[in-house]
Amino acid sequence: MSASQSSVPAGGSRKILVLGATSGIAEATCRLWAAQGASLFLVARNADKLAAVAADLKTRGAAYVDTAVADLDDVTQHPALLAHAINSLTGMDIAYLAHGILGDQARAEQEFATAAQILHTNFVSVVSLLTWLANFCVQRHSGVLAVISSVAGDRGRKSNYLYGSSKAGLTAFLDGLRNRVDREGVTVLNIKPGPVKTAMTASMAGSEKFADVNKVAQSIVKAIDSRADELYVPFVWGPIMFVIRHIPERIFKKLNL
Amino acid sequence: MPATAAPTAAPDRVTSEASNPADGKIPFESWGRYPRYGANIVPMHWQQDFPANIAGLHNGALPVGMGRSYGDSCLLKDGNLVVTTGMNRLLAFDPATGILTAEAGLTLAQILDFAVPRGFFLPVTPGTKYVTLGGAIANDIHGKNHHIAGTFGNHVTRFELVRSDGSRRVCSPTQDPDWFRATIGGLGLTGMITWAEIKLRPIVSRLIDYEGIQFHGIDEFLELTEQYKDVEYTVSWIDCASTGANFARGVFMAGDHAQVPGELTPSPEPKLVFPFEAPGFALNHTTVSMFNTVFFHKQLKPHVKTLQDYEPFFYPLDKVLHWNRMYGKSGLLQFQYAIPWETAREGTIRILTEVAKSGLASFLAVLKAFGDVPSPGLMSFPQPGITLALDFPIKAGLTFPLVERLADMTLDFGGRLYPAKDAAMTAAQFQAFYPQWEQLARFRDPVLTSSFWERVTGDRPVL
DSSP states (O other), X not given: OHHHHHHSOOGGGOEEEEESTTSHHHHHHHHHHHHTTOEEEEEESOHHHHHHHHHHHHHTTOSEEEEEEOOTTOGGGHHHHHHHHHHHHTSOSEEEEOOXXXXXXXXXXXXXHHHHHHHXXXXXXXXXXXXXXXXXXXXXXXXXXXXXXXXXXXXXXXXSHHHHHHXXXXXXXHHHHHHHHGGGTOEEEEEEEOSBOSGGGTTSTTGGGSBOHHXXXXXXXXXXXXXXXXXXXXXXXXXXXHHHHTSOHHHHTTSOO | OOOOOOOOSOHHHHHTTSOOGGGTOEEOOOTTOOSOOEEEEXXXXXXXXXXXXXXXXXXXXXXXXXXXXXXXXXXXXXXXXXXXXXXXXXXXXXXXXXXXXXXXXXXXXXXXXXXXXXXXXXXXXXXXXXXXXXXXXHTTOOOTTHHHHOOGGGGEEEEEEEOTTSOEEEEOSSSSHHHHHHHTTSTTOSOEXXXXXXXXXXXXXXXXXXXXXXXXXXXXXXXXXXXTTTSSXXXXXXXXXXXXXXXXXXXXXXXXXXXXXOOOOOOOOOOEEOOSOOOGGGSOHHHHHHHHHHHHHHSSSSEEEEEXXXXXXXXXXXXXXXXXXXGOTTOEEEEEEEEEHHHHHHHHHHHHHHHHHHTOOOSOEEEEEEOOOOOOSTTOOOOSEEEEEEEEEOOTTTHHHHHHHHHHHHHHTTOEEOGGGOSOOOHHHHHHHOTTHHHHHHHSOTTBOOHHHHHHHOOOOOO
16 A cells, blocks of 8 residues: 555654653663654653653664653543644654553452553554554544553453453554554554563563563564554564464363463 | 671572572673573663663662673672673764763674775774773773773773662763772773764774784793883783793783774674583583683784784674683683782782693683783773783682682782672672772762672662
């Protein structure tokens, strides 16, 4: 499709909106874009962290960096925030949605408010953002919507099914959205990382064996450049999740996963 | 001062103290892999994380980076290690002045990846680039250009120091200069360095104008040192396994950044990894003697001149990740002294004789003349004179007694040892090497300590 080929200029001149810019994976990805000379609009909750990330990306060579402090749980703010960001960037080639929480599974099992919070941050707020962003892109027949989901969304497991179901809902939403907007020249990339070594996972057992965040970021940049639909990263999680999805339920329900 | 006994135990007993990861205590290894202690790891990703990330934790804390210190100055047995490597952002760079501001967990390798393509280089670099900016300041590290450029701390213009009470101060030679001085070479004990500003130096090429000259004996080394005193980088490898006619033979290596514009590409990632722990007998007198003979004759002529990439010139060992596994599971003991000029020649000959006599050959021995640029830190190791760095495989009953003898000899010659490379000096030796230690003790953050500090001061805060 010629519209889609021309819609993401390669290399430096790209205008990228990053939501959840202080997340470990988002920051690592932005460092690669900054080195290419991209223009970045960064959104995160914590002003101090956001300032440090912005300074880093500016120093590494980003052509332009602007920021906004926002709590993305507040969906009523989304339209104004997105309009402001796109004004600041004078357009948008890529929207990169990286915010999310792991949540407290044990607490969520006992207390609906905790469960609802996980679903709200990881699913509802993303749907709100993507609804606005998808319509923006469809009008222009261009753009990439790159969204971090998780392998945990491929099958619910007792150890993290609230997080998993928020990501499963997101995956279904992204599949449907892609089916709608692909023909309009808009790409929807569902990024499914396995466990990655970041601040979010630093306290988890075995985290020193998790995937290197810089390698994950390289794969994400490549997948966006090639306009892929789905990315398992590291790659090995593709076949692993294929197997896990195909374990018969009568066996799966007995496993400790 | 009560001297604590030198640890002469067989290493097996010590390694068993490493706690089981299942109880949450992860062994964070120092580069010598001796001693090994379990500790609670507290990751640090943001400048604001400290001190909240140690709130309520008992048994003290210590900021650590890449764990490239050889002994126990980057360890805190059963305490909390605040690992700063996740806090690794660049904050500002001015190509007009070369001033770089960065978070303290950034490594020198990451600084080079950024700086070299822009035509800049570190003002001072140690023999590995896998150390953090904060670690470079806390140990006031030195490099092959000490006789021209002084220590790393000489090129630090400012940094922020955060104390466990939450207070933050920006320190420089003119702003809170006493805190600045105590923190440079302060072994991470004065507080958490969150960011620092350093002055990079311009380069026009990755290449080094290199000269390698074989020498025989300390007098030839001293002549070469004098002859090459205007060359920026000088260092010598010395064979300490040989006696007789080959005693103290070595290769004097000198280099300047090439003046002819050349490539300024970033370095590739290292691909070689030392894959397993070598068996304990792998490094014995015979294999080390063979290595030393090969190294001496590697350059086929007594004097070579060539252009060399900066990676093999500065970081020959970084090419193989985890090369310390070569020393097997018992680890290695480093020993580095700085002896002042008045006694440097005699002291060096006597210590090399003692090493050769011991039969415990040092695999890598590095000899260098320190210059007279004053060190900026209260506890900085370098002083004008000769420095010699040795590393020994840990052999039960042999290594520790030898190193203790060498430390006493160093003291007799008016020298001192390098805390970053020590796992053996006694409290009495340390306090004689660094009579100013009590000044550092007053600047120490009451919550921060290290196994090294406890060993050489007998001081463990009750927390």
